[in-house]
């Protein structure tokens with residue numbers, strides 16, 4: 018970590034977004050993570066992404082559980098709303114908040130420990146219920162905060178810092194999410210912001226559950242030789258297969274794509290995600306095909322990255338399913354929120 | 370663009386913008402840190418090593434360092450480098466026992482310096498510790514040159530001059546006051562000197578030959594001669610209405626002196642608009658604060674007399690046309706205007722004049738009658754005769770004269786050692802890490818948002834009571850303590866080791882001013898356009914690393930607006946970035962191998 022706050026001074030030509038804000042206006046408190054932690058780079062990616070699509074800071078809700086990764090919600094968009102839940106319980110809080118106010122952007126930050134061990138059940142149900150949120154797993158293969166025990170994403174054969182070798186098979190959050198029907202599933206790397214930032218933007222805009230599993234090396238406990246989640250190993254084995262560009266609705270698609278190579282997915286507000294495949298034999302909009310493709314490559318020891326699966330959302334989005342009111346609860350009249358004791362009596366009577 | 374050679378002695382030197390801009394290469398950030406620690410004498414000596422006259426320069430330096438200061442690129446105002454120099458000078462203790470010892474056993478070489486201005490004094494300062502016997506010939510009864518005779522005492526008190534000149538003279542210089550050199554031939558042939566340094570300045574004020582000049586002579590004065598007469602108390606008063614012609618620094622001293630001699634209305638008449646003024650902004654401010662009126666676009670036409678006495682001046686009212694870059698492309702006379710005046714001071718420039726140098730000594734003069742002087746060695750076309758200060762290339766300022774003196778001293782030493790003067794002692798640069806612990810540095814790396822402090826002045830009521838009341842009071846202790854924190858420590862360099870980098874992005878994310886980028890290598894012009902923030906200031910270098918080990922990209926740092934906060938090095942998990950103090954070795958005569 019650094020011991021002085023980042024000075025308020027900035028580059029004289031720092032650009033402003035539609036709201037007149039600079040990237041610096043999306044920063045948060047001083048990070049207390051280890052110097053070089055991948056999580057800090059993801060934080061920088063989130064800052065860049067929110068600035069780029071002009072998210073109003075007060076319209077962002079930051080939710081997390083417990084872990085080094087979960088601490089990072091404090092380190093970006095200090096003007097947003099934040100909630101640190103107990104370990105593994107971030108999805109419930111997200112769901113509740115989301116049910117109460119659908120007008121906000123929800124970003125959940127979790128770790129491989131937080132989501133794949135203690136919080137695995139919550140993670141699965143958030144996907145099943147298709148909560149409209151961006152869910153980021155900052156995946157380092159260890160419990161960083163508790164000093165580097167293997168997590169459920171550790172690969173077979175990977176070595177801990179003190180030398181012991183992991184024997185249990187990993188849970189892959191990408192395959193799991195596809196299996197459970199998630200409509201937006203991506204994998205990225207903390208060291209590749211060119212890839213990560215558009216994914217975060219698309220994920221925030223995606224109307225439904227969006228998962229980004231971000232490989233995010235733990236420099237302190239999992240960056241040694243023999244680890245399959247180190248900077249060196251990730252650089253070597255990381256294979257972008259599909260690039261995503263996020264195109265806001267005001268903008269034309271200007272980039273040149275070779276015919277047949279690019280496909281675009283329209284989002285509800287008119288913005289689009291343009292997918293550019295680097296592998297011809299692969300259709301990221303098809304759920305089954307994506308699942309097979311990713312699984313095969315994992316078997317070959319390759320981390321495919323990019324927006325691995327994306328399809329326009331179907332009607333099972335959380336709010337549609339639960340027929341929640343359009344207006345946030347805090348804008349409903351008290352009488353609608355609280356029908357009164359007589360109504361309560363009536364309701365109770367039904368169960369007697 | 371290949372990777373940057375940071376071992377070149379100039380690379381990191383240029384990053385220290387102030388030190389690079391200072392003609393004498395004063396280690397500014399080093400002395401500012403020493404002031405911050407209350408080590409005023411040490412701060413003074415760091416200054417003295419390069420600029421010889423910290424007390425004088427802390428008051429009247431032209432301060433080329435300040436427009437260069439990096440702080441002026443990240444916010445509006447540079448660090449008050451010059452006024453901090455004065456803080457060191459005002460609060461130092463006795464330092465004389467820390468100056469180099471003067472050998473009692475001399476080296477047998479005798480050097481003559483003509484004129485006791487700052488240039489000659491610097492030559493003496495550099496050569497006395499090496500065992501030379503230095504004689505300075507000065508026409509006046511006091512030493513100091515224009516610093517004494519022209520810079521008014523309300524800007525530069527005599528006591529400050531006495532002290533700093535005294536330090537040099539007390540090294541055992543043979544100072545011959547009231548001794549004007551009338552013939553260089555005589556000095557060369559009969560003086561018995563091994564080398565001669567001409568530091569006689571640029572003593573001739575320019576004339577304004579327009580109608581009436583002759584007839585009005587009694588009330589028309591040449592600025593530098595007039596200031597000199599004031600300094601020697603030959604002139605003690607001036608008329609009610611005074612016009613100053615010209616708007617350079619001499620004009621500023623003239624108008625403010627006129628006020629102190631009793632003038633009631635003082636106008637500075639400028640031919641062109643304000644953006645073309647030669648005077649420093651701070652000198653203009655001080656003059657205007659004292660109610661001097663600066664009139665623009667007035668070109669002198671004639672002196673107007675009545676009954677044989679000066680009554681005023683006629684001016685042409687000028688109009689200008691500018692191009693897009695603000696240069697004048699056309700001018701036009703729009704009318705005429707009369708301004709009353711009892712006295713007129715001409716402050717339109719100075720020239721060299723060497724009536725005492727015979728033209729057959731082997732010293733070549735060019736078509737403007739200026740001696741041909743080598744810009745590196747300061748030697749004339751006659752071996753063993755050197756020029757420096759205003760005498761070399763026309764009027765400049767004190768700090769340039771000092772640097773000329775240093776360089777001439779090197780040449781004189783080479784000559785006397787029988788070595789070619791073109792052979793200069795090498796420049797150098799050393800680096801030393803400032804890391805103290807995991808995240809601790811032995812410099813204050815936190816950026817201070819403090820704004821530039823303003824030096825307090827003696828009140829307008831008090832300052833005119835006597836001619837020699839120093840107007841500027843110097844920083845208070847609190848002001849100095851705040852101002853030192855504004856220095857960015859540009860000499861604590863970001864030094865990169867590509868072998869250690871694991872490409873984690875941490876430094877790039879934390880840099881507050883977006884200096885850093887990892888990208889594919891490429892030619893410089895192209896690199897400049899694809900950095901995290903565009904690097905449009907081409908006067909500032911790009912620091913390009915060797916290829917990185919995982920991706921073969923390069924780390925590129927735009928030196929332009931780095932605030933030397935050290936956060937990149939603090940965030941770097943492998944210490945690929947480190948913060949290291951650069952020590953620039955700008956050699957003097959004492960550094961020469963014998």
Ligand SMILES: Cc1cc2nc3c(=O)[nH]c(=O)nc-3n(C[C@H](O)[C@H](O)[C@H](O)COP(=O)(O)OP(=O)(O)OC[C@H]3O[C@@H](n4cnc5c(N)ncnc54)[C@H](O)[C@@H]3O)c2cc1C
Pocket residue numbers: 429430431483484485486487488489506507508509513514515516519520548549550551568569570571572593596618619622725757758759760764765766767768770
């Ligand atoms: C009005 C005015 C204000 C200025 N203000 C500033 C300022 O604020 N800051 C700044 O940095 N610079 C200022 N300058 C410029 C600065 O004073 C000069 O650049 C500097 O003094 C030059 O130093 P020097 O040693 O070359 O010569 P000088 O200072 O000119 O000294 C030359 C000496 O040689 C003597 N001399 C000349 N001929 C002979 C001879 N034949 N025999 C013996 N002695 C001789 C002269 O009497 C004089 O003492 C100012 C100049 C003027 C005119």
Ligand SMILES: Cc1ncc(C[n+]2csc(CCOP(=O)(O)OP(=O)(O)O)c2C)c(N)n1
Pocket residue numbers: 083084085086087104127128129130131132135155157159160161162163168
């Ligand atoms: C209920 C509960 N059980 C266990 C813990 C101890 N604990 C704290 S963080 C953590 C694991 C965090 O791992 P991960 O989510 O991968 O985060 P990282 O630190 O690796 O980013 C554990 C087990 C806890 N805080 N609360």
Ligand code: SF4
Pocket residue numbers: 049050051053054055056085086157161162234235236237238
């Ligand atoms: S322990 Fe690991 S995960 Fe936690 S802050 Fe340090 S590097 Fe990051």
Ligand code: SF4
Pocket residue numbers: 385386387388397398437438439440447448450855856857858859860
């Ligand atoms: S901030 Fe300090 S070190 Fe940097 S250029 Fe200015 S004075 Fe020099």
Ligand code: SF4
Pocket residue numbers: 863879880881882883884885926930931932933934935936937938
């Ligand atoms: S010291 Fe490092 S982090 Fe600070 S401004 Fe300079 S490059 Fe950026």
Ligand SMILES: [Mg+2]
Pocket residue numbers: 084128129130155156157158159160161168
């Ligand atoms: Mg983890």
